[in-house]
Amino acid sequence: MYCPVCMSANTGKTGSDTYYCSECLLEFTCIGNEVTIYYIDPEGVSYAIKDRGEARRLAEYIRQGDELPLQERLQELIGKC
Numbered sequence: 001m002y003c004p005v006c007m008s009a010n011t012g013k014t015g016s017d018t019y020y021c022s023e024c025l026l027e028f029t030c031i032g033n034e035v036t037i038y039y040i041d042p043e044g045v046s047y048a049i050k051d052r053g054e055a056r057r058l059a060e061y062i063r064q065g066d067e068l069p070l071q072e073r074l075q076e077l078i079g080k081c
């Protein structure tokens, strides 16, 4: 399974339809043809990210930063909620 965000093959299965990308540190589910990307914040809250552009921006931020953004910063990054 390739990561829908960075196209890396560096992903692992964490559930029946759930995968984790160790490059982006994002989770995604693949059910049928529908891929949904999730971000899990440091408090363990998951957010569905509908847009892949947003997911890429977020993944880029996570890769560069030392820590995962909290909800407030996340909203700033992906501009919604």
Ligand SMILES: [Zn+2]
Pocket (backbone or CB within 6 Å): 003, 004, 005, 006, 007, 008, 021, 022, 023, 024, 025
């Ligand atoms: Zn990825």
